[in-house]
Amino acid sequence: SYELTQPPSVSVSPGQTASITCSGDKLGDKYASWYQQKPGQSPVLVIYQDNQRPSGIPERFSGSNSGNTATLTISGTQAMDEADYYCQAWDSSTGVFGTGTKVTVL
Amino acid sequence: EVQLVESGGGLVKPGGSLRLSCAASGFTFSNAWMTWVRQAPGKGLEWVGRIKSKIDGGTTDYAAPVKGRFAIARDDSRSTLYLQMISLKIEDTAMYYCVTYDKNRYYFDYWGQGTLVTVSS
Numbered sequence: 001s002y003e004l005t006q007p008p009s010v011s012v013s014p015g016q017t018a019s020i021t022c023s024g025d026k027l028g029d030k031y032a033s034w035y036q037q038k039p040g041q042s043p044v045l046v047i048y049q050d051n052q053r054p055s056g057i058p059e060r061f062s063g064s065n066s067g068n069t070a071t072l073t074i075s076g077t078q079a080m081d082e083a084d085y086y087c088q089a090w091d092s093s094t095g096v097f098g099t100g101t102k103v104t105v106l
Numbered sequence: 107e108v109q110l111v112e113s114g115g116g117l118v119k120p121g122g123s124l125r126l127s128c129a130a131s132g133f134t135f136s137n138a139w140m141t142w143v144r145q146a147p148g149k150g151l152e153w154v155g156r157i158k159s160k161i162d163g164g165t166t167d168y169a170a171p172v173k174g175r176f177a178i179a180r181d182d183s184r185s186t187l188y189l190q191m192i193s194l195k196i197e198d199t200a201m202y203y204c205v206t207y208d209k210n211r212y213y214f215d216y217w218g219q220g221t222l223v224t225v226s227s
Contacts, residue, residue: 001170031212033212033213033214035151035214037151042203042217042218042219042220043151043203043214043217044217045213045214045215048208048211048212048213049211049212049213052211054215084150086150086151088151088153088213088214090212093167094153094167094169094170095141095143095153095156095169096153097143097150097151097152097153098150099150100150100151
């Protein structure tokens with residue numbers, strides 16, 4: 001079955017850049033989306049179709065996808081960005097989520 | 107305002123059955139592709155399955171761990187999505203989210219608050 005692998009955790013200082021990777025076989029041939037989940041809350045879409053931001057999502061969130069890796073970048077990270085982040089893609093008709101990354105803003 | 111309200115969760119014994127419901131409002135339910143996503147306590151998100159709109163065929167797809175045990179259905183007249191679960195296993199314990207899916211832009215847009223299913227003896 002198709003798998004998407006993320007680092008378990010990423011730490012970043014306020015104002016710095018956080019990069020979260022998502023690795024999967026030929027992931028660049030698929031669309032990747034990214035979801036943010038804060039404790040006790042439902043997930044929220046932050047990036048879709050590799051690099052598109054939904055309305056209401058700050059410009060500091062950006063994405064890319066090439067080869068076997070999709071990347072979510074948070075520029076000028078703020079304390080409010082501390083959360084779990086999940087990538088997601090489709091393998092034929094099956095949805096697949098990444099393993100998740102906990103972003104800690106130190 | 108889009109609202110998705112799940113219900114039907116609870117405690118069930120291994121091997122038991124449960125039906126979850128998701129009452130939708132604020133959008134044209136009959137046109138929507140709907141999905142279920144679950145999250146075991148302290149774990150990551152797991153896609154469970156989806157149902158397309160009737161106009162797109164109304165077909166269903168499921169994740170391997172639930173195929174043959176779970177069934178997704180929709181009642182467009184009631185704007186309600188269902189998840190029928192049978193032969194439940196301990197590893198099915200999770201928060202179950204009802205989620206809309208944008209078929210044109212390939213993302214999950216609106217999420218409910220979830221309903222908790224606990225499978226335990």
